[in-house]
Every structure is written in structure tokens, then in C-alpha cells.
Amino acid sequence: MRAGTSPNSSSCSAWRSEAGPGVRCSCPRPRGGSANSISTTDVPVLPNAGDYTIGVSIGTPPQPLLLNLDTGSDLVWTQCQPCLSCFNQRFPLYDPSQSSTYSPLACSSKLCRALPLSACHAQCLYLYGYGDNSIAIGTLASEAFTFGSSNNVTVPNLGFGCGFLNGGLFNNESGIAGFGRGSLSLISQLGVGKFSYCFISYDDDDSKSSTLMLGSAADLNGSATAVRSTPFVLNPSQPTFYYLSLDGITVGTTRLPIPKSAFVLQRNGTGGVIIDSGTAITQLTTVAYKLVRSAFLSQVKPPVANATAEVFDLCFSLPSSPSAKVDVPKLIFHFEGADMDLPHENYMYQDSTVGLMCLAMFDSGDESSTIGNFQQQNMHVVYDLDNQKLSFAPARCDQL
Structure with a gap:
């Protein structure tokens, strides 16, 4: 798809055509859900030039994203239209004007107050920095997020950053999914007690992927002696x-x-x-x-x-x-x-x-x-x- 346009097919179809053969996707209709049902879904994880990304969708109707899985930060954010300065990404920029579930968060909201650096100009604005000197600047908002490549679950009203000024070391992803311990992180907002990942090798071929597991699904399958x-x-x-x-x-x-x-x-x-x-x-x-x-x-x-x-x-x-x-x-x-x-x-x-x-x-x-x-x-x-x-x-x- 061409960046800057709205997808005209389901986000799952976009995953299958653009994210590569490693993503298994049967394109069902997303079903409504909550944090309690998130353990039933399968979130694809793909290597990405020194990082690992998860495939999710945002908005109503859903728009596909690739987000870095980062346990060393909290904020969940993606690049958004209109954008003052954005790095190249694989999927089109998320367009909040095309989503019926996008809603800016108030400066008095709990998540806005949890930001390490914010400003209030009618809406809650953030500046979020990383150890490699990458930065993200945007508006804090809430949206519906859809998880899963074959068993989709949609969770409403998740707080995220809608980034309009972003830069640093990125490689075609849409943004970052913070999995840290703070209240802004995806794992904290979902309210699940555990999560797991299993990273395939950097040099594995494109036909392979792995899965992020959330909640009760995050169990080790190895023998007790190996754990x-x-x-x-x-x-x-x-x-x-x-x-x-x-x-x-x-x-x-x-x-x-x-x-x-x-x-x-x-x-x-x-x-x-x-x-x-x-x-x-x-x-x-x-x-x-x-x-x-x-x-x-x-x-x-x-x-x-x-x-x-x-x-x-x-x-x-x-x-x-x-x-x-x-x-x-x-x-x-x-x-x-x-x-x-x-x-x-x-x-x-x-x-x-x-x-x-x-x-x-x-x-x-x-x-x-x-x-x-x-x-x-x-x-x-x-x-x-x-x-x-x-x-x-x-x-x-x-x-x-």
C-alpha cells in the first residue's frame, strides 16, 4: 500500500499481503473483547533489523501497524496523519480522522499525568525519549486495538500516542509498543498478569514467525528440568x-x-x-x-x-x-x-x-x-x- 492512504481492505488482508509469508492469517471478522479475553489470541512477532515487532491493528475500521516490542519503555505510540516529520514505515500512516473510535485524552487524565514529559494545549501532548536518542512527540489519545492474526480480539479505549514528530533509529515499523512496568504500557493497560515472547533468530528466513502470548496463554511448554x-x-x-x-x-x-x-x-x-x-x-x-x-x-x-x-x-x-x-x-x-x-x-x-x-x-x-x-x-x-x-x-x- 502507498503511505498516506487509507487501507481499503481488512487489516488482516494487509498483514497477509505486506508483512510477508511468515504471518499466518485467515482474515476473520474482528470480535469485540476485553483484557480478559486477550489470552485467546495470537499476536505475530517478526524480527526487524535488530528489533522485534508485533503486528496489531488500530481504530474502527482497523488499520494495520508494526510496533517494536519494547520491555524497556512504557508508552505505546504510532505515527499519525497529519505528520510534521515521520520516518518511513511499511504500512500507511494511521489516520485518526478515518476512525470512529479515536478520542484525544484530557490533560487531567491519569495516563497524561503518568507521562514523564507533557504539555497541555487543549489536548495532552507528550515528548518521549529513548536511550538511542530516538524521540516521539504527539498527542495522547485512546483507541480500539485489535490483536491477533487468526483469532482476533478488539480491546477498546487503550491509551496511546498519536505521533506527529518522530525521529531516530527506526526501520519501517510504525512505532513502539511499550511493555514496561509503568501505567502507560500496553501490558499494564491490558491488566494481564503475565506475558511471554520467543524470538526466532535474526537470520531465519521470511517464512518463520513467532507469537506473543498474553495472560494465561503465557506458559512455558518446556520440560520442568529446562525451565x-x-x-x-x-x-x-x-x-x-x-x-x-x-x-x-x-x-x-x-x-x-x-x-x-x-x-x-x-x-x-x-x-x-x-x-x-x-x-x-x-x-x-x-x-x-x-x-x-x-x-x-x-x-x-x-x-x-x-x-x-x-x-x-x-x-x-x-x-x-x-x-x-x-x-x-x-x-x-x-x-x-x-x-x-x-x-x-x-x-x-x-x-x-x-x-x-x-x-x-x-x-x-x-x-x-x-x-x-x-x-x-x-x-x-x-x-x-x-x-x-x-x-x-x-x-x-x-x-x-
């Missing part, structure tokens, strides 16, 4: 984020001598470790990263390559023979009560076209650490808000 759980840690200074208690890291057979204080959440709210679906590559606080880097440097046999060939800090030259086997040491994150034993594909990025294998990890440059989505590939991850814990298990994400 690991660790409690969330609350940070009153940064209430949006999902903090975890990371006790240490093992590379190969060596538990690294990282001081436990490196990962501790400080009383002033700094430091700590978060898990974030909206961050691509894991970032470790400097003292931890240096020890991890040094361990891989000493344990990986191929020669170190010129790091300028890739964005990563540490790369190795692959053997010229494609059949040559390269031994990669194990990487284990030791969370409180749960070891995350990562497959090597989740921390060693391999590019055979340039003959490089790189450690997919960065120095955060400060006291904080973030577990990114590259490290979460092919892992079913459950955010259990009712029981304040994160659970995870290895999975074939496209087969759940």
Missing part, C-alpha cells in the same frame, strides 16, 4: 525496567572474578541489570565486560581480526575452509536461582561473507548492564508479573 526462574528486582528510581539479580558470569569452565558489586542495584537507583527486548546487543558494565572480553580472547583459538571490519569490539578470523570447526567456549549468566546457559549463536555473531566471528557484546560505558534480544534468541521468556519473576527455557520459537 529456569529468577525474581525481578524493583527499582523505585526507574520503575519502568525489569531488573534482575546477576551474580556472575562463566566463560568456558571459568567463573570470572567479577566483583558482585558490579551488578548490584545501588540505593540511589544506578547500576543493576535489566532485561530488555528493545535493546539488540547485551551491554555489560565496564569491569565485567573487560573480564568477559579477556576470557574470550584467551580461550578462542582463531587469530584476532581487525575490529574495524565490524561494529563489534572483538572479532576473530574464521578458517578459510568452510568445513573447519571452531571451538567456542560456553557463556553462562548466573542469575539468582537460575543459570542462563546460552547457545554460541546467541553471543558469537558469525559473518562468513567477510570471514569473521565476533563477540556480540558491548561495554555499556557506565554502571548499568542490559541483557539484549540477540542473547534471547530461540528462548521462550515469560514475564510473570503476578509472581514477580522471569522464567525462561530453550525453545524452537517458530513451532510454539
Whole structure:
């Protein structure tokens, strides 16, 4: 479809024709629903150049959106017509004038008061920023959102941002779906006690996708022996984020001598470790990263390559023979009560076209650490808000 025009077919048909063969869609009539029925639906999740997007629809009649699934922020927003400055996106801009259920929210509304930065000019205006310096500016409103690719459920009156001035690092998505812990987030507004995702690999072909599960549907299907759980840690200074208690890291057979204080959440709210679906590559606080880097440097046999060939800090030259086997040491994150034993594909990025294998990890440059989505590939991850814990298990994400 051409950006700036209203879709003339159902949003499900648009999904099938434009989002690619990985989206399974039988185009039923959307049925009315509420947060209580959201667990019956299937929300498609697709990789998108370092991010993962969910397919939803907005308005009456529904207009299709691709939104980044971001557990590191709260606001749900999409680009809107008329737009002063918008980045390119796959689907047409959402047009509130074509929806019978669009309604701006008052400045006195609870969601407007929850915005970190807002202004009142007849309507509630917001400015929302991100760690990568992307920004979104627009009007806070409410709308009907339709979830599901084959079993649609429509939830009315969800608060969202109608963005008319947006910029930053985006790649054809329509906006962002915040899944953080704050009241503005999609998960908070839906009122469900847990959700889960399972990210297919970055390099999987277009025929594959996975599913976001909400409410009672968000259960791990792995055997009890494969499931690991660790409690969330609350940070009153940064209430949006999902903090975890990371006790240490093992590379190969060596538990690294990282001081436990490196990962501790400080009383002033700094430091700590978060898990974030909206961050691509894991970032470790400097003292931890240096020890991890040094361990891989000493344990990986191929020669170190010129790091300028890739964005990563540490790369190795692959053997010229494609059949040559390269031994990669194990990487284990030791969370409180749960070891995350990562497959090597989740921390060693391999590019055979340039003959490089790189450690997919960065120095955060400060006291904080973030577990990114590259490290979460092919892992079913459950955010259990009712029981304040994160659970995870290895999975074939496209087969759940």
C-alpha cells in the first residue's frame, strides 16, 4: 500500500499481503473483547533489523501497524496523519480522522499525568525519549486495538500516542509498543498478569514467525528440568525496567572474578541489570565486560581480526575452509536461582561473507548492564508479573 492512504481492505488482508509469508492469517471478522479475553489470541512477532515487532491493528475500521516490542519503555505510540516529520514505515500512516473510535485524552487524565514529559494545549501532548536518542512527540489519545492474526480480539479505549514528530533509529515499523512496568504500557493497560515472547533468530528466513502470548496463554511448554526462574528486582528510581539479580558470569569452565558489586542495584537507583527486548546487543558494565572480553580472547583459538571490519569490539578470523570447526567456549549468566546457559549463536555473531566471528557484546560505558534480544534468541521468556519473576527455557520459537 502507498503511505498516506487509507487501507481499503481488512487489516488482516494487509498483514497477509505486506508483512510477508511468515504471518499466518485467515482474515476473520474482528470480535469485540476485553483484557480478559486477550489470552485467546495470537499476536505475530517478526524480527526487524535488530528489533522485534508485533503486528496489531488500530481504530474502527482497523488499520494495520508494526510496533517494536519494547520491555524497556512504557508508552505505546504510532505515527499519525497529519505528520510534521515521520520516518518511513511499511504500512500507511494511521489516520485518526478515518476512525470512529479515536478520542484525544484530557490533560487531567491519569495516563497524561503518568507521562514523564507533557504539555497541555487543549489536548495532552507528550515528548518521549529513548536511550538511542530516538524521540516521539504527539498527542495522547485512546483507541480500539485489535490483536491477533487468526483469532482476533478488539480491546477498546487503550491509551496511546498519536505521533506527529518522530525521529531516530527506526526501520519501517510504525512505532513502539511499550511493555514496561509503568501505567502507560500496553501490558499494564491490558491488566494481564503475565506475558511471554520467543524470538526466532535474526537470520531465519521470511517464512518463520513467532507469537506473543498474553495472560494465561503465557506458559512455558518446556520440560520442568529446562525451565529456569529468577525474581525481578524493583527499582523505585526507574520503575519502568525489569531488573534482575546477576551474580556472575562463566566463560568456558571459568567463573570470572567479577566483583558482585558490579551488578548490584545501588540505593540511589544506578547500576543493576535489566532485561530488555528493545535493546539488540547485551551491554555489560565496564569491569565485567573487560573480564568477559579477556576470557574470550584467551580461550578462542582463531587469530584476532581487525575490529574495524565490524561494529563489534572483538572479532576473530574464521578458517578459510568452510568445513573447519571452531571451538567456542560456553557463556553462562548466573542469575539468582537460575543459570542462563546460552547457545554460541546467541553471543558469537558469525559473518562468513567477510570471514569473521565476533563477540556480540558491548561495554555499556557506565554502571548499568542490559541483557539484549540477540542473547534471547530461540528462548521462550515469560514475564510473570503476578509472581514477580522471569522464567525462561530453550525453545524452537517458530513451532510454539
